[in-house]
Amino acid sequence: MFQLSPEGLAAVKKELTRYESKDSAIIPALYIAQKENKGWVSDEVIHHLATVMDIPDARINEVFKFYTMFNQKPVGKFHVQVCTNISCALNGSRELAQHICKEMKIGYDQVTEDGRFTISKVECLGSCGTAPMMQVNDAYYENLTPESAMNILRGMK
Amino acid sequence: METKLLTEFYHLDEFRTLPGYQKQGGYEVLKKALKMQPQQIIDEVKASGLRGRGGAGFPTGMKWGFLPKNNEPRYLLCNADEGEPGTFKDRLMMERAPHQLIEGMIISGYAVGSQKGYIYVRGEYHYPISVLRKAVEEAYAAGLLGKNILGSGINFDLDVYSGAGAYICGEETGMISSLEGLKGQPKLKPPFPAVQGYLRKPTIVNNVETLAAVVPIIKDGAAAYRKFGTEKSAGTKLFSLSGNVVRPGNYEVPLAYPLKDLIYKLGGGMKPGRKLKAVIPGGSSAPVLTAEEAEKVNLDYESIAAAGSMLGSGAVIVIDDSQCMVDMLGVLTHFYHHESCGQCTPCREGTGWLNKIVHSILEGRGRLQDIELLIKVADNMKGRTICALSDAAALPVLSFVTKFRDEFEYFVREGHSKVRGVRNAEMHH
Numbered sequence: 268m269f270q271l272s273p274e275g276l277a278a279v280k281k282e283l284t285r286y287e288s289k290d291s292a293i294i295p296a297l298y299i300a301q302k303e304n305k306g307w308v309s310d311e312v313i314h315h316l317a318t319v320m321d322i323p324d325a326r327i328n329e330v331f332k333f334y335t336m337f338n339q340k341p342v343g344k345f346h347v348q349v350c351t352n353i354s355c356a357l358n359g360s361r362e363l364a365q366h367i368c369k370e371m372k373i374g375y376d377q378v379t380e381d382g383r384f385t386i387s388k389v390e391c392l393g394s395c396g397t398a399p400m401m402q403v404n405d406a407y408y409e410n411l412t413p414e415s416a417m418n419i420l421r422g423m424k
Numbered sequence: 425m426e427t428k429l430l431t432e433f434y435h436l437d438e439f440r441t442l443p444g445y446q447k448q449g450g451y452e453v454l455k456k457a458l459k460m461q462p463q464q465i466i467d468e469v470k471a472s473g474l475r476g477r478g479g480a481g482f483p484t485g486m487k488w489g490f491l492p493k494n495n496e497p498r499y500l501l502c503n504a505d506e507g508e509p510g511t512f513k514d515r516l517m518m519e520r521a522p523h524q525l526i527e528g529m530i531i532s533g534y535a536v537g538s539q540k541g542y543i544y545v546r547g548e549y550h551y552p553i554s555v556l557r558k559a560v561e562e563a564y565a566a567g568l569l570g571k572n573i574l575g576s577g578i579n580f581d582l583d584v585y586s587g588a589g590a591y592i593c594g595e596e597t598g599m600i601s602s603l604e605g606l607k608g609q610p611k612l613k614p615p616f617p618a619v620q621g622y623l624r625k626p627t628i629v630n631n632v633e634t635l636a637a638v639v640p641i642i643k644d645g646a647a648a649y650r651k652f653g654t655e656k657s658a659g660t661k662l663f664s665l666s667g668n669v670v671r672p673g674n675y676e677v678p679l680a681y682p683l684k685d686l687i688y689k690l691g692g693g694m695k696p697g698r699k700l701k702a703v704i705p706g707g708s709s710a711p712v713l714t715a716e717e718a719e720k721v722n723l724d725y726e727s728i729a730a731a732g733s734m735l736g737s738g739a740v741i742v743i744d745d746s747q748c749m750v751d752m753l754g755v756l757t758h759f760y761h762h763e764s765c766g767q768c769t770p771c772r773e774g775t776g777w778l779n780k781i782v783h784s785i786l787e788g789r790g791r792l793q794d795i796e797l798l799i800k801v802a803d804n805m806k807g808r809t810i811c812a813l814s815d816a817a818a819l820p821v822l823s824f825v826t827k828f829r830d831e832f833e834y835f836v837r838e839g840h841s842k843v844r845g846v847r848n849a850e851m852h853h
Contacts, residue, residue: 288604290605291603298547329607333607334589352509354667357741362851391509392548393512393548395666395672396674398672406551
């Protein structure tokens with residue numbers, strides 16, 4: 268059963284009183300819980316949040332499903348998100364994403380056997396002047412080539 | 425040459441810290457503003473001709489004027505959900521000059537009578553969010569935020585809220601829904617946010633660049649700001665230049681700056697051996713311009729409107745002659761289909777069909793009548809929904825198909841790209 272750590276629980280409780288409306292804490296709470304559940308949100312996670320926040324499961328679930336940054340299935344330790352929107356596509360980002368998948372021997376949104384990587388194609392990340400680019404967990408890597416991207420990923424610890 | 429009203433000190437790393445910002449005169453404008461009457465500030469912003477820099481270009485002072493004239497509590501929200509493909513200027517502003525935005529927000533909050541502000545930042549911007557949060561902390565510690573700011577008796581609280589990945593939250597009522605802890609679905613207007621916004625209280629939503637521009641306007645006055653640009657497009661603006669150009673990046677220029685100069689002078693022009701084919705002048709929702717059209721246009725609201733497009737967020741996307749327009753439209757239809765919030769039928773269904781039809785062409789299964797069908801579906805999506813996303817999805821389709829019709833017809837007839845000679849459909853999987 269998923270349970271927030273004492274620190275996570277304290278952080279969620281703090282968010283509950285931070286805003287004028289209690290519901291505004293749902294997005295911050297989902298972030299906290301996702302981090303503690305290896306990068307994704309399961310039904311158990313939703314139910315636990317609903318219980319500790321005293322908000323119906325369905326309310327939390329609809330918010331969770333609407334936003335792309337909450338993962339609906341397990342992801343690797345490093346979630347590699349390659350922007351394939353227009354400015355990046357004009358600079359070879361789709362070929363880059365394909366190259367990474369081929370090197371990692373996985374398809375999009377799958378997890379490598381060792382559990383380390385998931386590759387996803389995503390929409391514009393606001394890094395259009397430094398295309399192509401990828402986001403790995405919280406960090407941006409810009410002006411990539413297939414080689415430089417693989418070097419960065421191989422060095423991930 | 426750039427004209428750096430906002431970005432003059434962006435090259436200094438310390439400018440993002442409170443001491444570094446104050447070294448360049450930071451928060452002096454706030455002191456001046458606190459000695460003015462709120463109405464004087466509103467009048468100055470009105471007189472400056474400042475228009476919303478997020479995309480819609482609505483006059484900022486007029487928007488502020490829609491607030492009820494009473495003491496009802498009201499909110500000031502900063503829209504930092506920068507998501508319009510091609511746009512990366514707000515990210516730069518938050519990373520390099522968080523205090524400029526905070527100073528602009530305190531002044532604006534005082535002007536409109538708000539004691540509480542939020543900066544709603546798109547969730548992917550982890551780093552800008554961390555820079556902003558640190559700056560807000562610094563400002564509180566220095567008595568620039570909170571109760572009785574600088575002994576003026578004025579209060580203003582500010583918090584930074586992280587979104588979670590949804591383009592539609594850049595629409596102001598979608599952003600309000602999201603901040604309320606709901607799905608980020610836009611709300612029917614009226615009532616406009618100025619009357620009934622966040623938690624049904626009067627609310628002003630302004631873009632990052634708009635709020636930051638209040639600082640130079642109050643510093644030197646509306647007349648000084650109006651020295652740049654035109655009557656209807658006053659001041660300077662940041663343009664995000666991207667795509668097939670030698671020096672992509674953010675450039676601050678006076679409005680009415682020639683688009684050609686942005687691409688060829690500041691942007692270094694096209695890569696060796698390549699020719700300009702098309703330009704999307706205001707973010708992916710703006711109708712595409714042909715090279716001939718683009719080279720005649722100036723970067724102001726009226727010049728781009730006269731050419732049949734929009735200045736939008738100021739994202740200039742350059743497309744060279746190595747690119748296939750059918751392929752690029754496929755990228756855009758996929759985006760709008762992915763981002764439609766789903767509440768209005770013409771948008772939810774229309775974006776899906778546009779995407780299916782373009783992709784059937786890309787996969788070599790297109791029929792000639794599909795080109796007319798694209799136009800018909802797109803036409804039926806305009807002006808029929810709660811927010812502008814439906815129109816934003818329709819406009820690129822209409823402009824791509826009508827201006828580059830030969831490429832679409834060739835793809836249908838031959839089953840591969842006129843430019844690339846191949847189908848390349850796997851790029852879309």
